[in-house]
Structures are given as C-alpha cells and as structure tokens.
Amino acid sequence: MPTIETLMIFILACFVGYYVVLKVTPALHAPLMSITNAISSIIIVIALDAAAVNSFQENSVTLSSWLGIVAVFLASINIVGGFMLTRRMLLMFSFKRKKKGK
Amino acid sequence: MMLSFKFGCIDNVLFFFPIVVVVCFILALRVLSSAETAKIGNRLGIVGMLAATFPSVLHAITNFVATHSISENLLPIVAVFTILLGGGIGFYVAKNIAMTSLPQLLAAFHSLVGLASVFIASAIFVAPQLFGIPETGATSFPVLNAIEISLGSAIGAITFTGSIVAFLKLQGVITASAFQYPGQRKSNMLIVLATIVMIIAFVVTQSPMLFISIIFASFIIGYLLIIPVGGADMPVVVSMLNSYSGWAAAGIGFTLENNALIVVGALVGTSGAILSSIMCKGMNRSLLTVISGIQQKNSTMIVSNKNDGHIKLCSPEDAGFIIKNAESIIIVPGYGMAVSQAQHVIRELSNILKLRGIVVRYAIHPVAGRMPGHMNVLLAEANIPYEDVLEIDEINHDFGSTDVAIVVGANDITNPAAKTDPTSPIYGMPILDVSKAKTVLFIKRSLGFGYAGIGNSLFYQNNTMMVLGDAKKIIEEILKTTKEE
Numbered sequence: 001m002p003t004i005e006t007l008m009i010f011i012l013a014c015f016v017g018y019y020v021v022l023k024v025t026p027a028l029h030a031p032l033m034s035i036t037n038a039i040s041s042i043i044i045v046i047a048l049d050a051a052a053v054n055s056f057q058e059n060s061v062t063l064s065s066w067l068g069i070v071a072v073f074l075a076s077i078n079i080v081g082g083f084m085l086t087r088r089m090l091l092m093f094s095f096k097r098k099k100k101g102k
Numbered sequence: 103m104m105l106s107f108k109f110g111c112i113d114n115v116l117f118f119f120p121i122v123v124v125v126c127f128i129l130a131l132r133v134l135s136s137a138e139t140a141k142i143g144n145r146l147g148i149v150g151m152l153a154a155t156f157p158s159v160l161h162a163i164t165n166f167v168a169t170h171s172i173s174e175n176l177l178p179i180v181a182v183f184t185i186l187l188g189g190g191i192g193f194y195v196a197k198n199i200a201m202t203s204l205p206q207l208l209a210a211f212h213s214l215v216g217l218a219s220v221f222i223a224s225a226i227f228v229a230p231q232l233f234g235i236p237e238t239g240a241t242s243f244p245v246l247n248a249i250e251i252s253l254g255s256a257i258g259a260i261t262f263t264g265s266i267v268a269f270l271k272l273q274g275v276i277t278a279s280a281f282q283y284p285g286q287r288k289s290n291m292l293i294v295l296a297t298i299v300m301i302i303a304f305v306v307t308q309s310p311m312l313f314i315s316i317i318f319a320s321f322i323i324g325y326l327l328i329i330p331v332g333g334a335d336m337p338v339v340v341s342m343l344n345s346y347s348g349w350a351a352a353g354i355g356f357t358l359e360n361n362a363l364i365v366v367g368a369l370v371g372t373s374g375a376i377l378s379s380i381m382c383k384g385m386n387r388s389l390l391t392v393i394s395g396i397q398q399k400n401s402t403m404i405v406s407n408k409n410d411g412h413i414k415l416c417s418p419e420d421a422g423f424i425i426k427n428a429e430s431i432i433i434v435p436g437y438g439m440a441v442s443q444a445q446h447v448i449r450e451l452s453n454i455l456k457l458r459g460i461v462v463r464y465a466i467h468p469v470a471g472r473m474p475g476h477m478n479v480l481l482a483e484a485n486i487p488y489e490d491v492l493e494i495d496e497i498n499h500d501f502g503s504t505d506v507a508i509v510v511g512a513n514d515i516t517n518p519a520a521k522t523d524p525t526s527p528i529y530g531m532p533i534l535d536v537s538k539a540k541t542v543l544f545i546k547r548s549l550g551f552g553y554a555g556i557g558n559s560l561f562y563q564n565n566t567m568m569v570l571g572d573a574k575k576i577i578e579e580i581l582k583t584t585k586e587e
Contacts, residue, residue, distance in 0.1 A: 030476060075218045
C-alpha cells in the first residue's frame, strides 16, 4: 500500500528528473532516450524475483516463475541493447572532441 | 527483500544498494548536460543496473552454495541462460544497427519494456503472496495494490502496442501517414472509458478475467493511440512512449513498495515527458492535437492552396558553383538527409569547403527528423564536429549574414508561413530563418509538400534555387564540381 512516504519519494523523484533532464543539452537527446530506455528496465529486478528468487519460498515452478522468465528475457534485451546503443552514440560525440583537441 | 533475514550482516550492506542505484542513475542523466562529461553517463548507468540486480544474484548464488543441487536451483539456472540469450540479442542488435534506424530501434526497445511490465504485473497478480503482498480474506489484493497493478499493466500494455505501431511506421512496414476514419475519437473515448470501468470493477472483484481483459483492452488502446499519428509527429510519439515505459515501471514499484523502482520510473517518466513537451513546442502544438492527429484534417484542405509563383530549378553543377563562391554556409538537415544517408557526403563536402576558407555550420531544428536529437546523432556519426552543430536559438539570427543556406531534405521547419500566415496550420511554429540567407539552396526529392501538406513559399522566393533529386546523389555531384580546378 502506498504510504505518504512512497508518494513523497515519487513526487521528489519527479522534481529531480525534471531539473536534471531540463539541463541535458539538446544535442544529446537521442542518447538520453536510449539510456532512459535502458534504465527503465530496472524492472528486471522484480522479474528475477518472480523467475528465480521466489522459487526458494515455494520450492516449485509456478506460473508466476514462467511469466517472470519471459520478463527477464525481454528486459535483458533492453538493458544490454540500451547501454550498448548509448555507448555507441556517446562515442560518436566524444570522438570528435578528441580529434579537435589534437 | 522478504528473504533478507537469511543474509545476516551482508543484509546491512545490501540495504544501501537502492541508494547506489538511484544516485548512479540520476548522475548518469546529469552528465548528459554536456558532451564533455557524457561519456561516463553510460558507465554510471551500467554500475547502477549491476547494483540493482546484485541482491537477486547474490541470493541465487548463496542458495546454490547452500543446497548444491541442480534440481532445486533449476529456475535460477534457466534465468541465467535467459539473461545471456536476451543480452546477446540486445548486444548484437544494438551493435549492428545502422544509426539511421535509430528511431525505430528505440521504439522497439520501448515495446519490450512495456511487454515486460505486463508480464511482471501478471507474475505478481498470480502469486501476490510471493511478493510479500498480504492476502486479505476473500479478495487476494488490498485495494490500493489492485489499483496500482491494474494501472501498471495497463500502461505497460499501451506502451507495448503503441511502440509496435510506431516501430512499424518508422520502419516503413505500414504507411507512416496518419490513418483516420469517421468517429475515430468517439470510438477511442469509448474504449478508454470501458477500460476505466474494467479497472474499477477489477479493484472491487479482483477477477482474473477482468485483469486479462484490462490488458487486452490496453493493447487495443495503444494501437488506436498511435495509428492516427503521422510520420513527422513521430518525435513526440517516441518520447511519449519513452515516458510511458517509465510510468509503467513506477506503477510496479508502487505495487511492491520498491523505492528504487519508483524513483527510476519517475526519472524516466519525467524525462520522456520533458522531451515530448520540447517536441510539441518545436511544432507549436499541444500533445493532445498531436496524438489525436487533428492537424491533418485542416491541412488536407489547404493543399489546394497552391502558390503559383515562379520556381527556379538549378543543377548540382550550378549549386556547386554558388557554394564555392560563398564565404559562409549554413546547412539545415532534415528527415530527407536521414532517408538518403547523406550525412557522410555532407561531411566530405564541408571538409573541402572549410579547406577553401568557407565557414560551414549546421542548424538543427528540434523536430527535424523522427526523434529528439535525431539529426545530431547522424551528424556526429559522420564525424562532423560537435561545435559546428548549433540549435535553433543559437544560430537563427545568423542566417541574415550568411551567403548560402543549404536545406537538405527539410521543409516545414523552414516555411516562412509559420511566421507570416495566420491561416497556416503550422502558424506559430518556430522555424529556421533560412529565407534571410542571401541564397537558399533547397535539396529536395520533389516539389511536393512537406509533411504538414502545405506549400512552402520559400520555393518561390527570388533567392531560392531548387535542386531536385536524392540528397546523397546531389551532394556527391556538388562534391565533384567543388573538387574540380
């Protein structure tokens, strides 16, 4: 049940997100989307609990585990793909700076 | 969390992990404020993600060590292989995708987050007790948890199908033009209302059938939401879906009272929302009119409103001559540049021009291309110096003192009607003041209208030369003429 504290955390995080993202330079909006896409896959933590960790409690394979496994699969594509893509993009931006500095 | 009593003192360390996760992610976004610091953003993100998953992994390992039995640890082993398989696919795709396909790849990634949230919400729904949600008598969920989980899965499902449609449009599998039919808005409202009723009914009855129905109705909403949106409005759609994937994660965080998920969901949600609002401002439209595709109806009528002025066509050779004799040039890239992959030849051309002492800069409109920052990435891919690429506010007043403005595959973002014609559908949209340059070279596939379906009076201006054809081929030819002598 959401207590006032969790709501408070949520609202504060929205403010932090607002002021942090507002500062992001427009040139890097594409990497921003790519990295937020990767980090939103933090839900893999819950998927892992569903898929594996919870099985220690029940000690059996349940429907919940299978749903969790599918989610783990989807989220892991996203995490690795998202970070890889962000890396590629950021390297493009930093490469020229070095060249210019030479 | 719920099994943490097994860990003893390690638990005290794990207690701080969500803080590490959140701090890493906030900093990862913060360093994107400049290209100088951006590099470490990705590493911070990876560290944050490892910190987030570490407790589950540690748990699985300790259990394996304690039991030493494969059969009892079957699921964790399956999970490891699933991660390797999924990660491998993600790695392969992200490493090999062409940068021009970036918008559709991001749309595809968003759809995965959406679908994953649906599966996770279902996993929680079928076995709430495993996630520490207490069973309360006849109904299996406390009311608030039921609200959160139904909203979380609904948003996830909308993100999934919405992103799939966006992906198909960006990939060109289905037509990118707006798809509209009579009564569209009414029928959409009806389905949304029906879903809200189902969510209320679900909160009361907790029926599994209703839960499944909510998910399927949301799948339909996601589809209907994006199908009327046309190609050039995609920057708004892609950032909106980015935002949704964050809210879906936050919804799951609320259900399980997981603070790290709530914070990360809020960060991603606000980030996507800010991007959509920047994109909407770039088009001078409200989010509502973009996603309901209202503008198209007006503009189809205005198509007939042709300006019968005189158009000056110009060959690539002539264009090359004009460019060679200029002192300062501003290149305005648009979606046409992305389509014909012209960014590399543009870089070659600007290198040659720079050697001749010509100042070459690039002007980026916020909604140029199909996603936020689309043009910047393509120019960066072609190794065009970051310093030469300027945003609308930084460069717009310089057009007046520029010899040649080269518009490559852009149209509406340069249309003076946005400033001069109050009846124009794009009136009020910020534009690049290309018309103020001494000469305007318009590289365009045809004399057709831009996405907004309106004529561009710039074509008929005295100082405008139209160079018709594929952007890449034309610039290659211009390049030849500049190399001569």
